[in-house]
Amino acid sequence: MKIIVVGSGYVGLCTAVGFATLGHDVVCVDVDEEKVDKINKGEVPIYEEGLDKMLSQALQENKLHATTNIESVKETDFVFVAVGTPSKENGSIDLKYVESASVDIANFIKDRNYCTVVVKSTVLPETTEKVVIPILEKTGKKAGRDFGVCANPEFLREGKAMDDFFNPDRLIIGELDKKSGDILEKLYDNFKSPIMRTDLKTAELIKYASNAFLATKVTFINEIGNMCKNLGIDVYDVAEGMGLDKRIGKNFLQAGIGFGGSCFRKDVEALLSKTKETRAESKILSTVLDINKDQPLRIVHLLKKRLPNLNEKTIAVLGLAFKEGTDDIRDAPSISIIAELLKHGCIVKCYDPKASDNMSKIYPNIDYCNSAGAALNKTDACLILTAWDEFKKLSDKDFSNMKSKIIIEGRKVLDKSLVTSFEGVLW
């Protein structure tokens, strides 16, 4: 099949490379010339495991190329919309990229044969119907007759995106009409995952409700963890016991310094603003956001218990990315933790295997080290904020050059048999 993917951010690029790897002919379209050049040279603008090799392979086999000009493509079977949907100041979603992509796609489909437009960007219920389709129909063509429309949300996790692309738990196909859904279902023919077909706005809400539920699940176990800390109970033991109940499940019960990333806060905020618009309310979701805002700072409170005067103390921060396996620092708990350390007059030495460059744009004046060992050298305390595999191997020897051995982990990562004394933020 011939596929255009509009937007070469994290979702667009992973989707494009995934389809190209499956043998489809893919064109990435992006307004950013520099990004387009990079993709055509096989340079991946983000860190995502396996993506660079798959991109090179796809380029070599002529299965993918990038362009700024959608008009340079002759015909296509699908146009995927995978542009970003950032938040506005008030938490509602900013549709400017979806709108401008829709205008470009409208001009593109105007003089071409039938193709199916698939909205993959995370958009609130009714967006495809009320925003995308009206723009596409300005061409005089009719949705459902002259072109197909589907909403097909993504469930890719950063760090595991390619694996999630090829082996999704489910595929949600929201369809304007049966023909559009049938055509998209055919594209996913070789996938073994269950496929659910529904209308457009239900598919759109499934995406938001899924992220909101996951954010709530993490926040729930963090609250239990806060309680556990006061009671001297390890929240991971509690989570293990809970997770054995099939109705609860063991995933997403890893307590710690709170969720981060580009999606959970943004999507929960957007869903809340939609809820207000429909004159409903969600007490749960606003509480989730409140709790998660405070959660990272707990590690600094614990540190203050051990070092009451933090002024001019040197603190090693291991891990900056919002989670392991990515260089992404968007909404990372490390950002507010470092801010708090600096506010208390600390000298921060940090190390992350991938995310230092991104963090240096926010904090240009802290010390970025090339290894955990260098960050730990002569420090008064160490905070571990991301569960990178290499931190799991740290042992007493790695911490031996610290001035005082105060180690607090914000994610459960250290091995008790290798490190003799440390504390967990909630365990």
Ligand code: UGA
């Ligand atoms: C999330 C969803 O998991 C994806 O399904 C979705 O496609 C994506 O958002 C999106 O909307 O694009 P992602 O943000 O990459 O994916 O990361 P997650 O693995 O979901 O983790 C989010 C945050 O929650 C991280 O900071 C992570 O450390 C934290 N988390 C996760 C916990 O604190 N505990 C857990 O048990 C799980």
